[in-house]
Amino acid sequence: MQKYTFNALLAVGALVLVLMAHTGHMDLYIQSVLMLMGMNIILATSLNLVNGYMGEFSCGHAGFMCVGAYVSSVITVILFTKDRVFGPPLLDPSLAIWFFPVAVLVGGVAAALVGLVVALPSFKTRGDYLAIITLAVNYMVISAIENIDVIGGPRGFSGMKRVINSMHDVADIPWMLVWVLLGTAFSVWILRRFVASTYGKGIIAICQDEVAAEIMSVNTNKMKLIAFMLSSGVAGIAGGLFAHAYGYVNPQSFNILKSTECMVMVYLGGMGSMSGAVLAAVLFTMLIEALRFGIPALDGVMHTIGLLPDSYEISQVWKWVIIPLVLILLMQFRPEGILGNKELSDVFPRLRRFYSFK
Amino acid sequence: MEILIQNIINALQFGSFYALIAVGYTLVYGVLLLINFAHGDIFMVGAYIAFFVATFFLGEYGIISPGALSGMTVLMLSIPLTMLLTSCVGVTLERIAYRPLRNKGAHRLYVVITALMCGLILENGNLALLGASRKKFPELIDKAVWTLGDISVTNLKVAVIFTAIAVFMLLHFIVTKTKIGMAMRGISYDKFAIPLMGIPVNTIIVFTFILGSGFAGLAGFMFAMSYPILEPYMGALIGWKAFIAAVVGGIGDIRGAFLGGFLLGFIEIGVVAVFPSTLRDLLAFSVLLLILWWKPTGLFGVAKTTKI
Numbered sequence: 001m002q003k004y005t006f007n008a009l010l011a012v013g014a015l016v017l018v019l020m021a022h023t024g025h026m027d028l029y030i031q032s033v034l035m036l037m038g039m040n041i042i043l044a045t046s047l048n049l050v051n052g053y054m055g056e057f058s059c060g061h062a063g064f065m066c067v068g069a070y071v072s073s074v075i076t077v078i079l080f081t082k083d084r085v086f087g088p089p090l091l092d093p094s095l096a097i098w099f100f101p102v103a104v105l106v107g108g109v110a111a112a113l114v115g116l117v118v119a120l121p122s123f124k125t126r127g128d129y130l131a132i133i134t135l136a137v138n139y140m141v142i143s144a145i146e147n148i149d150v151i152g153g154p155r156g157f158s159g160m161k162r163v164i165n166s167m168h169d170v171a172d173i174p175w176m177l178v179w180v181l182l183g184t185a186f187s188v189w190i191l192r193r194f195v196a197s198t199y200g201k202g203i204i205a206i207c208q209d210e211v212a213a214e215i216m217s218v219n220t221n222k223m224k225l226i227a228f229m230l231s232s233g234v235a236g237i238a239g240g241l242f243a244h245a246y247g248y249v250n251p252q253s254f255n256i257l258k259s260t261e262c263m264v265m266v267y268l269g270g271m272g273s274m275s276g277a278v279l280a281a282v283l284f285t286m287l288i289e290a291l292r293f294g295i296p297a298l299d300g301v302m303h304t305i306g307l308l309p310d311s312y313e314i315s316q317v318w319k320w321v322i323i324p325l326v327l328i329l330l331m332q333f334r335p336e337g338i339l340g341n342k343e344l345s346d347v348f349p350r351l352r353r354f355y356s357f358k
Numbered sequence: 359m360e361i362l363i364q365n366i367i368n369a370l371q372f373g374s375f376y377a378l379i380a381v382g383y384t385l386v387y388g389v390l391l392l393i394n395f396a397h398g399d400i401f402m403v404g405a406y407i408a409f410f411v412a413t414f415f416l417g418e419y420g421i422i423s424p425g426a427l428s429g430m431t432v433l434m435l436s437i438p439l440t441m442l443l444t445s446c447v448g449v450t451l452e453r454i455a456y457r458p459l460r461n462k463g464a465h466r467l468y469v470v471i472t473a474l475m476c477g478l479i480l481e482n483g484n485l486a487l488l489g490a491s492r493k494k495f496p497e498l499i500d501k502a503v504w505t506l507g508d509i510s511v512t513n514l515k516v517a518v519i520f521t522a523i524a525v526f527m528l529l530h531f532i533v534t535k536t537k538i539g540m541a542m543r544g545i546s547y548d549k550f551a552i553p554l555m556g557i558p559v560n561t562i563i564v565f566t567f568i569l570g571s572g573f574a575g576l577a578g579f580m581f582a583m584s585y586p587i588l589e590p591y592m593g594a595l596i597g598w599k600a601f602i603a604a605v606v607g608g609i610g611d612i613r614g615a616f617l618g619g620f621l622l623g624f625i626e627i628g629v630v631a632v633f634p635s636t637l638r639d640l641l642a643f644s645v646l647l648l649i650l651w652w653k654p655t656g657l658f659g660v661a662k663t664t665k666i
Contacts, residue, residue: 057467059474117647125654128393132605133650135598136643143640256598260474267471320482324475331475332458335468 006355014181021174031177033289035245038184039238040281044265045191045274046234051263052271052341053195054227055207057131058118060138061235062258064111066251067141068236069243072107073160074151076100076244081162085150093166100167100179104240111236112229114141119228123221126210138259145251156250160243176245183241187234192274194230203227204272235262257320264327270337275344280337287326291319360508365627371515371584373623374522378577379600380607380615381529382570388610389545389566390460392469396451396477398597400571403480404444404578405588409493411436411443416496429498436498440579441572448571449564451476457560477597485590495586518580525573526616532569533612542566546610599642606646608659617657622646 017034020026043061050058078086080096091099114137121133146154167175194200202223205213214220243249261284269280299314308314330337345351379401386394415432417424427435455476459469502513533539541562544552553559581596582588599622607618622642629641650656 057470121647121651121654125650128387128609129605129650129654129656131393132602133647136602136647139598140640140643140647143637143643147636147640256594260478263471263474267468315486317482317486321479321486324478324482327475328455328472328479331464331468331472335459335462335464 002353003355006351010185014185018174018178018181021177022172031174032245033285035177035180035241037282037285038180039242039245040261040265040285041184041278042187042238042241043235043262044269044277044281044284045188046231046238047262047266048269048272048274048277049191049195049203049227049231049234051266052273052277053207054203054224055271056122057127058134058228058231059131059256059263060118060134060136060259061232061262062254062256063134063138063141064115064232064235065239065242065258066145066249066254067114068104068107068111068233068239069249069254070107070145070151070157070239071110071236072103072240073157073243073249075103075106076163077157077159079103080166081159083159093163094170096163096167097170097175100163100244101182104179104183104237104244107240108233108236111239112233115229115232116225118232119225122224122228135256138254138256142251142255154251156248157243158248161247164244164247176241180241180245183237187237188274188278191230191234195274207272264323267337268327268330270339270341272341273337273339273343276337276339276342279339279344283338287323288319291322292316295319361631363509365631366624367509367511367515367519369624369627370519370620371623372626373620374518375577375581375596375619376600376603376622377522377616377619378525378573378580379597380604380619381525381612382574383601383604384607384609384612384615385529385542385566385570387604389542389563390456390469391466391546392456393473393601393609394570395470395474395601396480397570397574398593398595398600399477399480400444400448400451400593401574401578401581401597401600402484402590402593403447404440404571404575405495405582405592406484406488406493406578407443407447407575408436408440408579408582409495409588411439412496412498429500433498437576437579441575444575444578445568445572448567448574452564452567457563477594481590481594488590490590493588495582495588497586498583514584518584521576521580522616522619525576526612529569529573529612538562538565602643602646606649606656608656611656611658614656614658 017026021031043065047058047061050056076096076099077083078089079091079099080089080093082088117137118130118134122130125133145151151157164175195203202213202218202220205216205218206220206223210220239254265280265284266277268284269276269278295314295316295318299308302308302314303310339347345355379397382397382400383394386392386397412432413419415422415427415435417426451473455472456469459472499513504511504513504516531539533542541552541557542565544555544557545559545562549559578593581592600619603618603622604615605618606621607614607616609615625642625645626638629638633641653659
């Protein structure tokens with residue numbers, strides 16, 4: 001039974017979090033930070049599949065997230081709410097608890113299909129040229145959604161809050177937190193299963209040497225197709241959760257800055273390390289939230305000791321100076337990231353006794 | 359017919375901006391195989407430097423009395439100074455961010471990430487220091503509109519187009535005819551053998567950054583004169599687009615950068631002429647994607663064979 005200690009701890013931890021949120025011992029801010037953490041874990045691990053394990057440079061991950069967010073929220077809004085554009089609900093709103101995961105998964109499938117746009121050119125193209133294609137796809141997705149007026153165009157799309165409210169009418173538990181926890185567990189599980197399988201080792205083989213992998217009977221084109229589609233599909237799941245957690249999406253919230261955030265997490269954690277990506281996502285979210293309070297505090301201190309003129313305030317913009325600076329310093333002094341390409345269990349071999357992910 | 363020619367002139371003007379920025383990407387890539395993602399933001403910094411230099415010469419800060427210099431003199435003084443200061447920014451980035459990594463022999467992906475982060479720092483550092491209020495670039499020369507039949511051209515547009523062509527000729531000359539250009543091509547060919555030939559690699563790399571950033575500064579100056587509103591994120595989109603143009607042309611090739619830049623200009627103006635202007639980015643990127651699909655290494659790029 002010792003083998004399952006860690007898994008059981010995770011499950012108990014998730015249960016405790018949900019209970020605390022339910023009984024009101026955890027305020028909404030902490031809940032939203034937790035949800036953001038979960039989504040960041042999904043994004044980091046899924047991008048890690050392409051950027052870390054496969055060694056490609058995809059810099060348009062937020063585009064796939066955008067597809068997932070829009071597709072799943074349009075589905076739930078059409079099915080379960082009375083909308084100004086889409087009319088009355090097609091299904092009974094109380095069914096939302098059963099169909100919500102399906103809608104999020106459909107969003108993921110749609111994102112995976114968009115991932116084909118990147119996957120197909122990757123057969124012939126590698127490296128910098130492929131990076132450009134992913135970048136262009138990110139811009140194209142945003143630009144395409146801004147041009148579809150039915151779903152709000154550049155104004156964004158809302159109405160997902162009503163879906164969540166109808167779930168609360170059925171049973172009053174913190175639904176979004178539950179979904180994000182489940183989604184995170186599912187995504188990490190599926191990615192881990194894929195990478196750890198004999199079949200998934202083909203991806204690591206492509207990273208090492210594509211020609212050699214081809215000779216050793218790895219179907220490189222198929223592996224690339226799977227890797228890109230899986231990665232973008234899981235990003236789509238993160239997008240669906242994101243859209244429902246905030247109740248509002250805007251195409252510009254999935255721009256290149258969001259993609260950069262995903263990359264920061266992957267390279268902070270270490271390329272090709274699942275636990276590193278999870279760790280980095282948690283740390284990164286905490287860093288961002290810490291800066292939210294740290295910057296005004298610093299501003300206050302600087303003004304009281306008179307180092308800054310009254311006319312100047314340290315604003316939240318500095319957050320986006322500090323985060324890149326952290327990554328630049330990381331690249332200078334520990335370019336392989338927190339864990340390198342090792343897993344946590346390689347660094348602490350005794351951990352292996354306490355978990356079993358199959 | 360008149361509309362067509364008018365659109366061609368507009369496309370040439372936009373293409374000139376893209377080409378001038380794309381050339382910076384391509385020069386650095388050609389020598390170091392590094393995508394200098396900060397280049398779009400160096401362009402933005404160039405535009406801001408142009409703003410401060412021009413207002414300085416116009417007497418904004420009280421050192422030179424206002425109105426002492428004529429607009430043309432200010433222009434002639436500001437352009438070289440802007441190019442010089444912008445290339446200082448580029449070289450500083452190279453010295454403090456890229457060179458230490460290169461000396462450690464880090465994987466080039468890490469250098470690319472560093473470049474991306476440097477770009478973000480330039481953007482947001484600018485926003486944090488100078489505030490979100492937009493800057494209005496002063497008008498230096500009187501706008502002259504030349505009309506020929508129904509076609510009207512401003513002197514600024516003509517100047518932009520001719521500058522781009524002149525820069526192309528100059529760079530092409532430097533890269534193909536001079537010794538330093540030969541060294542630049544040599545480094546991209548074999549960076550291990552070149553130092554053995556007694557060529558100072560780091561000097562050549564600094565020179566490359568001077569060239570690339572200097573022309574980004576020039577592009578920033580021209581852009582600020584044509585569209586006189588400056589904001590910190592102006593370099594992001596235009597920089598990414600210019601980068602895509604450079605890749606489509608075949609990154610590492612000067613001709614490719616110019617061809618790609620002008621191609622992007624023509625596609626964008628062509629799309630706006632036919633479709634609603636909101637579709638501009640979508641269709642422009644789709645066309646570029648198709649070109650890359652058809653020729654994966656760009657129009658002038660040379661496919662590398664993988665040796666086993």
